[in-house]
Amino acid sequence: MSRRFVGLGFTILLIGLLSACTLISAGPEARFGASPVVVYAGETVTFDASASTGSSAIVSYTWDLGNGATSAGQVVTATYPSAGTYTVRLTVRDTDGKTDAIEERLTVYLRSGTVLFAEDFADGPKALGHWPLDPTWATDGDATVDQIAGAPGYALYIHSGNARWHRRYTAVALPPLRVGQSAVFSCRVMTLQNQDLHTFLFSPARLDLDSIAGSLPYYVYTGTGGGSYVHEPSEYGSDIPRPVAFVPDVYRWHTYTFFYRAGAYELEIDGISVYSGTLTADFSETGDWVLLLGEESVTEACKAYFDDIRVSIEE
Numbered sequence: 611m612s613r614r615f616v617g618l619g620f621t622i623l624l625i626g627l628l629s630a631c632t633l634i635s636a637g638p639e640a641r642f643g644a645s646p647v648v649v650y651a652g653e654t655v656t657f658d659a660s661a662s663t664g665s666s667a668i669v670s671y672t673w674d675l676g677n678g679a680t681s682a683g684q685v686v687t688a689t690y691p692s693a694g695t696y697t698v699r700l701t702v703r704d705t706d707g708k709t710d711a712i713e714e715r716l717t718v719y720l721r722s723g724t725v726l727f728a729e730d731f732a733d734g735p736k737a738l739g740h741w742p743l744d745p746t747w748a749t750d751g752d753a754t755v756d757q758i759a760g761a762p763g764y765a766l767y768i769h770s771g772n773a774r775w776h777r778r779y780t781a782v783a784l785p786p787l788r789v790g791q792s793a794v795f796s797c798r799v800m801t802l803q804n805q806d807l808h809t810f811l812f813s814p815a816r817l818d819l820d821s822i823a824g825s826l827p828y829y830v831y832t833g834t835g836g837g838s839y840v841h842e843p844s845e846y847g848s849d850i851p852r853p854v855a856f857v858p859d860v861y862r863w864h865t866y867t868f869f870y871r872a873g874a875y876e877l878e879i880d881g882i883s884v885y886s887g888t889l890t891a892d893f894s895e896t897g898d899w900v901l902l903l904g905e906e907s908v909t910e911a912c913k914a915y916f917d918d919i920r921v922s923i924e925e
């Protein structure tokens with residue numbers, strides 16, 4: 611026998627041995643799919659493990675559904691009342707007692723049109739309780755909820771002086787956004803002065819009170835001298851002011867609406883797009899955000915009403 615045939619024979623023997631080993635050690639392989647592909651909170655999702663394989667028959671399928679519940683069976687259903695991401699774990703066992711497990715991440719979305727938060731200050735002064743004060747350089751008395759004659763009814767009035775700032779905030783939990791969805795933050799503001807470099811701030815989605823780098827773009831009005839700006843937080847812990855060709859009219863309500871979606875954002879004022887840019891911050895970082903109203907300058911003053919604050923998920 612030539613050397614070549616000896617080599618071939620050895621190779622065949624090796625493959626044979628490896629195959630035998632594989633055959634002896636082969637257990638089941640867990641696999642499953644979810645339906646529908648896009649899952650919304652409160653709706654039924656079906657998990658189907660019939661794609662699982664094994665050299666021996668699979669006799670049990672057990673599930674950790676990631677929402678605190680467990681289940682058993684080749685095909686099971688579950689509902690997730692809250693949007694978020696869940697880890698679903700399937701374990702299969704065959705007649706030989708061998709097991710295999712697999713984990714898949716399941717993202718649960720909210721339907722477009724869902725309102726996450728709405729505030730019209732209808733509670734009157736008690737509504738201040740929904741908006742804790744950020745006490746840094748602030749005085750509680752610099753904000754009141756006042757009745758305004760006419761349509762808006764009660765509104766939040768922030769009138770902090772030059773030497774202080776005044777920020778009120780509320781926490782907003784954002785769900786994961788499906789491709790095509792935006793998180794929409796809207797607020798009506800009426801300023802009482804447009805000179806002396808007064809400021810108002812509408813900061814829809816900070817990570818926390820002190821996190822500039824973790825913030826999303828926000829709107830600042832600084833008076834006729836400086837105009838108004840969208841501030842884009844940068845990676846360096848500061849932000850880049852982008853001039854907006856808009857100066858609010860005094861004693862007149864304007865509606866400011868931010869649309870945040872994957873990789874991009876847009877600001878509309880009174881339904882007209884005034885700025886759009888790239889979004890470097892990421893909604894997936896955390897679901898917990900902070901919405902800030904007021905002003906944050908210790909050299910400038912504020913006199914502005916805020917009303918009809920709304921956060922929703924839109925297409």
Ligand SMILES: [Ca+2]
Nearest residue numbers: 730762763764
């Ligand atoms: Ca109101």
Ligand SMILES: [Ca+2]
Nearest residue numbers: 771774907910
């Ligand atoms: Ca101030």
